[in-house]
Amino acid sequence: MIDSMQSISEKLEQVRSNIAQACLRSGRSVADVKLVVVTKTASIEAIKEVVRLGCYDLGENRVQHLKQVAGEIAEFLEKEDSSLPENVNWHMIGHLQRNKVRQVLKMSSLIQSVDTLRLAEEVSINACKLGIVSKVMLQVNCSGEPQKYGVPVGAAVHLAEQITTMPNVKLMGLMTMAPLTLDKDVVRASFVRGRELFEDIRAEGIAKGDFSELSMGMSQDYEIAVEEGATILRIGSAIFSAV
Numbered sequence: 001m002i003d004s005m006q007s008i009s010e011k012l013e014q015v016r017s018n019i020a021q022a023c024l025r026s027g028r029s030v031a032d033v034k035l036v037v038v039t040k041t042a043s044i045e046a047i048k049e050v051v052r053l054g055c056y057d058l059g060e061n062r063v064q065h066l067k068q069v070a071g072e073i074a075e076f077l078e079k080e081d082s083s084l085p086e087n088v089n090w091h092m093i094g095h096l097q098r099n100k101v102r103q104v105l106k107m108s109s110l111i112q113s114v115d116t117l118r119l120a121e122e123v124s125i126n127a128c129k130l131g132i133v134s135k136v137m138l139q140v141n142c143s144g145e146p147q148k149y150g151v152p153v154g155a156a157v158h159l160a161e162q163i164t165t166m167p168n169v170k171l172m173g174l175m176t177m178a179p180l181t182l183d184k185d186v187v188r189a190s191f192v193r194g195r196e197l198f199e200d201i202r203a204e205g206i207a208k209g210d211f212s213e214l215s216m217g218m219s220q221d222y223e224i225a226v227e228e229g230a231t232i233l234r235i236g237s238a239i240f241s242a243v
């Protein structure tokens with residue numbers, strides 16, 4: 001147990017150092033890149049460990065698991081009387097069914113995986129009922145792979161415009177995933193497409209100042225994502241997996 005905790009802190013340290021180096025290479029500030037630690041494969045003990053190590057933005061891709069771990073971490077933070085914050089931010093990063101939106105809104109501070117008009121409407125309706133404004137991001141399929149979730153690039157600007165007309169959602173930016181490949185050029189091309197779309201939407205003034213986040217980059221490709229302008233990285237296995 002002790003060993004695996006030590007290795008989590010070492011792996012986290014390595015990830016943070018790689019991010020800092022990628023920022024340096026690309027003339028960016030580390031303050032402009034947020035690490036969201038994806039906990040879907042981690043034990044509760046491992047999640048507590050990353051929270052103790054200062055990771056207060058956590059991501060889950062399944063509602064059931066989000067519910068379970070968010071509850072346990074909230075309990076942990078309640079008992080803990082140290083310098084830890086009162087709560088952490090949970091990012092919903094996985095495919096979301098409309099009938100689960102209400103549950104997710106109660107637990108998550110940012111839904112990164114909104115990819116249809118109907119889902120966005122469901123978020124707005126439920127946020128209204130709860131008396132909140134929900135932060136969302138538009139998930140875009142930049143790789144063009146048919147099996148991927150996400151709005152196609154060609155339809156993204158229009159959907160972004162529609163989402164900004166909804167009263168109880170705030171569109172914070174774009175989320176995308178690179179194709180599953182070891183070919184770094186293919187990965188980079190996908191991130192470049194994401195950044196260009198992000199810049200197009202900003203240039204059109206859609207969502208005004210709210211629209212400022214570009215979530216891309218996972219364990220295999222986060223350094224490329226930093227170089228291509230990501231402001232949010234979603235990293236799991238590089239921190240939690242045995243290597």
Ligand SMILES: *Cc1c(COP(=O)(O)O)cnc(C)c1O
Pocket residue numbers: 038040061093094177218219220234235236237238
């Ligand atoms: C699992 C997951 C991640 C993290 O993937 P790793 O390869 O473990 O870093 C990031 N984003 C989404 C949407 C995921 O489902």
